[in-house]
Amino acid sequence: MLDLIEAYLGVPAPLLFGQLLLGLINGAFYAMLSLGLAVIFGLLNIINFTHGAQFMMGAFAAWMLLAMGTNNDAGLGIGYLLMFPLFWLVDAMTLKYQVSRQMRALAFGVVLLLFLPGLMVSLPGIGPLASVIATTLDLPTRIAAVLAWVFPNGLGYWAALPLCALLVGVNGVVLERVFISRLYKLDHLYGLLLTLGLGLIIEGIYRNKFGSSGLPYRIPAELQGAWDLGFMFMPIYRGWVVVAALIFCLATWLIIEKTRLGAYLRAATERAELVQAFGINVPRMITLTYGAGVALAAVAGVLAAPIYSVNPQMGSNLIIVVFAVVVIGGMGSILGSIVTGFGLGIVEGLTKVYYPEASATVIFVIMAIVLLARPAGLFGRA
Amino acid sequence: MALDRRGLLGAAAALPALGGLPFRSARAQGTTVKVGVLNDQSGLYRDISGPTTTACVRQAAQDLGSLGFNVEVVIADHQNKPDVGVNVARQWFDRDGVDIIVDVPTSSVALAVAQVAKEKNKVFIPTTAASADLTGPSCNANTIHWAYDTYMLAKSTGGAMVKAGGDTWFFLTADYAFGHALERDTGNFVKAQGGRVVGAVRTPFPGTTDFSSFLVQAQASRAKVIGLANAGGDTINCVKQAAEFGITRRGVKLAALLMFLNDVHGMGLQTAQGLVCTETFYWDLNDRTRAFTNRVRPHTAGNMPSMGHAGAYSGVLHYLKAAKQMGVAAAKADGAAAVAQMKRMPTDDDCFGAGSIRADGRKLCPAYLFEVKAPGESKAPWDYYKLLQTSAANEAFRPIAEGGCALANG
Numbered sequence: 001m002l003d004l005i006e007a008y009l010g011v012p013a014p015l016l017f018g019q020l021l022l023g024l025i026n027g028a029f030y031a032m033l034s035l036g037l038a039v040i041f042g043l044l045n046i047i048n049f050t051h052g053a054q055f056m057m058g059a060f061a062a063w064m065l066l067a068m069g070t071n072n073d074a075g076l077g078i079g080y081l082l083m084f085p086l087f088w089l090v091d092a093m094t095l096k097y098q099v100s101r102q103m104r105a106l107a108f109g110v111v112l113l114l115f116l117p118g119l120m121v122s123l124p125g126i127g128p129l130a131s132v133i134a135t136t137l138d139l140p141t142r143i144a145a146v147l148a149w150v151f152p153n154g155l156g157y158w159a160a161l162p163l164c165a166l167l168v169g170v171n172g173v174v175l176e177r178v179f180i181s182r183l184y185k186l187d188h189l190y191g192l193l194l195t196l197g198l199g200l201i202i203e204g205i206y207r208n209k210f211g212s213s214g215l216p217y218r219i220p221a222e223l224q225g226a227w228d229l230g231f232m233f234m235p236i237y238r239g240w241v242v243v244a245a246l247i248f249c250l251a252t253w254l255i256i257e258k259t260r261l262g263a264y265l266r267a268a269t270e271r272a273e274l275v276q277a278f279g280i281n282v283p284r285m286i287t288l289t290y291g292a293g294v295a296l297a298a299v300a301g302v303l304a305a306p307i308y309s310v311n312p313q314m315g316s317n318l319i320i321v322v323f324a325v326v327v328i329g330g331m332g333s334i335l336g337s338i339v340t341g342f343g344l345g346i347v348e349g350l351t352k353v354y355y356p357e358a359s360a361t362v363i364f365v366i367m368a369i370v371l372l373a374r375p376a377g378l379f380g381r382a
Numbered sequence: 383m384a385l386d387r388r389g390l391l392g393a394a395a396a397l398p399a400l401g402g403l404p405f406r407s408a409r410a411q412g413t414t415v416k417v418g419v420l421n422d423q424s425g426l427y428r429d430i431s432g433p434t435t436t437a438c439v440r441q442a443a444q445d446l447g448s449l450g451f452n453v454e455v456v457i458a459d460h461q462n463k464p465d466v467g468v469n470v471a472r473q474w475f476d477r478d479g480v481d482i483i484v485d486v487p488t489s490s491v492a493l494a495v496a497q498v499a500k501e502k503n504k505v506f507i508p509t510t511a512a513s514a515d516l517t518g519p520s521c522n523a524n525t526i527h528w529a530y531d532t533y534m535l536a537k538s539t540g541g542a543m544v545k546a547g548g549d550t551w552f553f554l555t556a557d558y559a560f561g562h563a564l565e566r567d568t569g570n571f572v573k574a575q576g577g578r579v580v581g582a583v584r585t586p587f588p589g590t591t592d593f594s595s596f597l598v599q600a601q602a603s604r605a606k607v608i609g610l611a612n613a614g615g616d617t618i619n620c621v622k623q624a625a626e627f628g629i630t631r632r633g634v635k636l637a638a639l640l641m642f643l644n645d646v647h648g649m650g651l652q653t654a655q656g657l658v659c660t661e662t663f664y665w666d667l668n669d670r671t672r673a674f675t676n677r678v679r680p681h682t683a684g685n686m687p688s689m690g691h692a693g694a695y696s697g698v699l700h701y702l703k704a705a706k707q708m709g710v711a712a713a714k715a716d717g718a719a720a721v722a723q724m725k726r727m728p729t730d731d732d733c734f735g736a737g738s739i740r741a742d743g744r745k746l747c748p749a750y751l752f753e754v755k756a757p758g759e760s761k762a763p764w765d766y767y768k769l770l771q772t773s774a775a776n777e778a779f780r781p782i783a784e785g786g787c788a789l790a791n792g
Binding site for chain 2 (some may be wrong): 232308313317
């Protein structure tokens with residue numbers, strides 16, 4: 001039987017099965033990332049090109065949590081990531097107590113002064129105060145020191161999964177509040193340009209701080225080792241990635257399609273004013289949706305950290321392919337992005353056997369064909 | 383929406399540029415030699431070239447002290463794209479008065495820039511480009527290839543692996559000029575020593591992050607050695623994933639044909655231990671390399687110089703010495719004459735010791751085969767290598783007659 005398959009397909013059957021499985025694993029990443037994109041596009045109408053950077057931030061945050069006991073830069077990174085939740089808090093408080101615009105600006109200024117006094121040292125008026133703060137308080141350094149003291153061995157993989165989703169997700173929320181929310185009334189292109197620019201800036205900051213050759217992150221002890229499947233050697237961790245991706249995809253689909261919250265969300269995309277008239281806080285819902293999409297990217301980043309090189313450009317390598325996946329699946333279609341994510345992973349895996357040179361291109365060829373035949377994508381509604 | 387843009391921007395926008403960029407305008411009297419550092423400032427080769435090269439070039443000018451002329455360093459990012467690199471090179475030579483371009487990682491870019499340097503009669507010193515074609519079919523009288531090349535890597539690392547019993551090879555090759563050259567040169571060595579190349583797979587560059595499919599193919603070929611004809615993040619991903627798939631544990635050896643100290647740093651010793659690689663410079667080789675490293679380290683933002691950086695230091699140092707010797711005006715006027723002068727003079731610096739430059743533009747220096755230490759053996763940060771063997775300068779590189787360079791006879 002196996003000989004027959006081999007004769008028919010031109011490659012040894014075990015190799016083929018192996019490639020199919022590996023394709024499925026890569027598909028899991030495509031599905032996770034394109035799912036976040038589809039959620040954001042479906043509900044916010046924003047093409048989120050920052051997604052790759054947020055995937056990368058997830059992986060870096062995992063490294064920071066692990067290394068913060070020994071590496072000062074890691075602790076500092078967490079310190080700066082914590083600045084954004086504080087912005088969010090200030091934002092929420094000023095909203096609640098209805099303070100004036102000037103007061104709100106002042107409050108943001110204080111947060112900036114506490115975290116980035118170096119930026120304000122040469123500013124007239126605030127300069128002396130800033131330099132005093134920079135030398136005496138220096139909040140990120142203090143946070144790093146406290147973290148190193150509390151967690152001398154850092155926080156491992158299992159703590160990183162929820163924490164990174166939270167940290168990076170809240171960063172996404174602030175991004176949405178400050179920048180993206182201003183573009184909902186404009187053409188898609190503006191959102192695309194803004195998020196692309198933000199992504200490049202984030203990538204640049206990480207590259208400046210952590211270099212380009214990447215950081216080490218190991219597979220958690222519980223998931224080390226591999227199963228021998230006969231036709232190939234299957235690392236346990238990769239199996240976990242597929243399972244985790246399936247769980248997240250299914251959960252997201254269920255929430256959006258089958259729950260009351262999901263119904264509100266879908267209704268808000270169709271007729272925001274009407275939903276608001278029923279007493280539902282639509283802007284907040286949209287903000288949190290963006291945060292959830294970003295959190296999905298961050299989780300994918302944590303999942304990727306042990307198997308890919310954790311470096312600043314890891315997201316931009318993947319994101320273009322993921323966009324093709326979203327386009328093929330149908331912009332905004334949750335189910336479409338999940339199915340095409342896994343499917344294209346397998347197609348890519350097969351290409352790697354038969355014509356490896358084309359494995360980076362094959363997805364775009366499929367995209368072109370799909371766009372010609374079904375411009376709305378395989379699962380999209382025209 | 384709630385978070386007020388004007389409020390936030392008002393607080394942020396008023397911030398002046400951070401610290402003021404260090405623009406040193408050395409407008410002293412006299413001639414200025416302009417050195418252009420053209421490399422990857424923002425992509426995957428940033429750590430093996432990037433700002434650290436600039437620091438090393440500035441160090442070269444500083445170490446020479448008073449030369450009788452000024453040295454100005456300009457920087458550009460070629461984004462690893464040949465068209466961008468060629469445009470920058472043309473603009474530098476035509477409009478900005480740049481006399482010499484150094485570094486230029488990514489062989490496809492370096493090969494293109496070498497042609498521009500020849501056309502404009504300027505000087506080109508590639509130090510992180512690997513293709514041995516730079517001193518072979520594509521050699522010219524304006525180019526000196528410093529630090530390393532694919533032939534030297536193939537001979538040192540590949541030769542050592544075959545000698546240790548790894549006589550069947552499968553290549554994972556980055557699908558561009560550099561990968562092809564490295565695969566070809568290593569394959570020739572393997573065959574010359576009685577080994578066999580059982581297969582190869584060309585992986586798309588850039589843009590491949592998952593190498594497990596290729597690694598499984600390599601394993602299925604039953605080769606004893608998997609040759610990684612790639613660099614930087616690609617190599618790191620391959621090594622990481624080979625460990626994950628248990629390939630190395632089952633006795634298959636990985637040959638990281640081009641690996642830098644910075645890559646080892648990125649992988650961590652846990653993953654990289656036991657790998658064999660070749661470099662022509664290591665900071666902890668001897669007193670002179672340590673002295674150089676101590677001088678330049680304060681300016682590298684935590685990065686450690688590796689052989690490409692050291693090459694840029696050594697190359698610019700030698701160029702400046704030659705320019706002083708022959709007269710700076712003559713060196714600026716005729717790039718080929720400056721290169722000829724450099725070839726006549728023996729080289730000597732802290733990074734590579736005493737050496738020479740061959741007629742085909744190959745800078746000769748010893749090559750060192752290193753093994754990456756296990757985590758327990760490493761005593762200090764960046765203490766990663768133990769020396770296995772040294773190839774003498776006259777044996778490390780391709781014999782001049784075999785390169786096919788037109789300058790070889792002249």
